[in-house]
Amino acid sequence: MRGKRRVLVTGASGEIASQILVELGRHHELVLLDVRATDRQGRPVAGVRLADLADPDRRPYQHHFEGVDAVVHLGYKHPGSANWGADLPPVERFAGELVNVQMAQNVYRCALDAGARRVVMASSNHAADWFEHRLVHSRQREMVYPSELPLSDNFYGWAKAAYQLLGFVYASGALGRKLEVVQVRIGAPRDIAGRHYEGALVEQHVGADGSGLANFKRDLGAWVSPRDLAQLFHRAVEAADIADANGVPWLVVYGISNNTRAFWSLENARRVLGYMPEDDSEVTYANDIRRLLTGPDAHASGGRVGA
Numbered sequence: 551m552r553g554k555r556r557v558l559v560t561g562a563s564g565e566i567a568s569q570i571l572v573e574l575g576r577h578h579e580l581v582l583l584d585v586r587a588t589d590r591q592g593r594p595v596a597g598v599r600l601a602d603l604a605d606p607d608r609r610p611y612q613h614h615f616e617g618v619d620a621v622v623h624l625g626y627k628h629p630g631s632a633n634w635g636a637d638l639p640p641v642e643r644f645a646g647e648l649v650n651v652q653m654a655q656n657v658y659r660c661a662l663d664a665g666a667r668r669v670v671m672a673s674s675n676h677a678a679d680w681f682e683h684r685l686v687h688s689r690q691r692e693m694v695y696p697s698e699l700p701l702s703d704n705f706y707g708w709a710k711a712a713y714q715l716l717g718f719v720y721a722s723g724a725l726g727r728k729l730e731v732v733q734v735r736i737g738a739p740r741d742i743a744g745r746h747y748e749g750a751l752v753e754q755h756v757g758a759d760g761s762g763l764a765n766f767k768r769d770l771g772a773w774v775s776p777r778d779l780a781q782l783f784h785r786a787v788e789a790a791d792i793a794d795a796n797g798v799p800w801l802v803v804y805g806i807s808n809n810t811r812a813f814w815s816l817e818n819a820r821r822v823l824g825y826m827p828e829d830d831s832e833v834t835y836a837n838d839i840r841r842l843l844t845g846p847d848a849h850a851s852g853g854r855v856g857a
Contacts, residue, residue, distance in 0.1 A: 554579045556617055557787055558666075560603055560657065561624030563588060563595045566672055566739060566779070573780035574622070578787065583614055584625070604653040608660055615664035620787045623657045624672045626650060629705075640704055647709035654713045658720045661729060668730035668799075670786040673714060675735050675772060675804065675814060676707035686813050687756050687768070687855055695815045696735065696802040710735075714802055721800035730799035732786040732823075737772035737806040737814065739779055742831065744838030756855070763842060763850045770839070771811035771854060775829040778807045785823040792822055807831060811854040 555578045561567055562582035568589060574580060580597070587598045601611040603625055615621065629635030629646020638646070654671065661669050675682070678694060680701040685691035700711035717731035746752065747762035747769075755772075756764040774782075782805050792801040803819035806812055810832035819825040832839065843850040 555619040557620045558618045559622045562598050566624045569776040570780040570783050603656050604649050608656055612660050615660040618666050620668040621661045621666055622670045643705040647705045650709050651712045670732045671713050673733040673735045674710045675737050677710035679707050693815050718800050721798050728799055733802040734805045737774045738769045739774050742769040742773050744842050767855050770831040771809050771813045773831040774806045778827040778829050782825050785825050789823045
C-alpha cells in the first residue's frame, strides 16, 4: 500500500483551510504553515507552524518544504487593515497585492528547490472577472472558460492572474525541471443564504448600482460548498497527469459546485482532475430562491443573472 503524500498547506489558519483541511488530512500527511496559529475567531489551529512566506529571505522557512510532495498555497495578505483591502480606494491596492505576488514567487521557488512535485494555488474567479463584470452581467456571454486570457479590472484579480502566469514559468521546465502547477479559481466559498442579500450588501459583484437580488443570482452561480471545495483540492493534489497538449503540467480550473446557474466552465476540472461536484446551489438554497426569485410574491426578472 502506497504511503500518504506529504502535503504542505500555507494559510492553514484561514477560512479556505478551515473548509478543506479535514478532507486533505484524511488522505495526506499535512504540514501546516501560517503567520498566526489561531483562526479568525481566535481559536487555536492544531499543528500550525509559524512562518512569513512574504519575506524575500527564504532561508528561515525553506526547510518546511523539504520532503514535501505537494504544496497547497492558501496564504494571502490583505492590502489594508480590512478584508480584501476594503479600507483602501481600489487605486491604492497595488502595493499590497504585489506582496502577494512576491509570496507566490517564494512558494514556487521553495517548492522547486525542495524537489516538490506539484503546487496547487488558491487563485480566484477574479483573475478573469472582467468577462463577468463586462459581459456576463450584461448578458453578452453565457460562459467563461479557464483557457481564456486572464483579464481583471482590479488589482486583486490582477495579482491572481500574475500567480497563474508566474506558475507557467515554473511548469515550462525553463528553470531546470517542470514543477507541476494547478490554479484553482475559487468562486464563492461561503454561505449565500438569501438574508445576506436583503439590506446593505457586504460584497458587490454586479456593478456599482447592482441590487441585492442581482448579487444573489450571481452568487448562486459562483457558490462552492465546503465538501466540493475539499474534493477539488484533494483531486488537484492527486491527479496523475495534468500536462497539456504541449507537455506542460500547468492547469487552470474553476472552483464551483455543480450549480444550475453556473457561468464558469468546469469542463477541464471534470476531465483532467476527475472532479465530481455533489452540490448545487439551486437545491441547497431552494427555499430562498422561491422566496426571492421565483415564488408568487417575488419580483425578480427571469434568467440566471440580472436584477
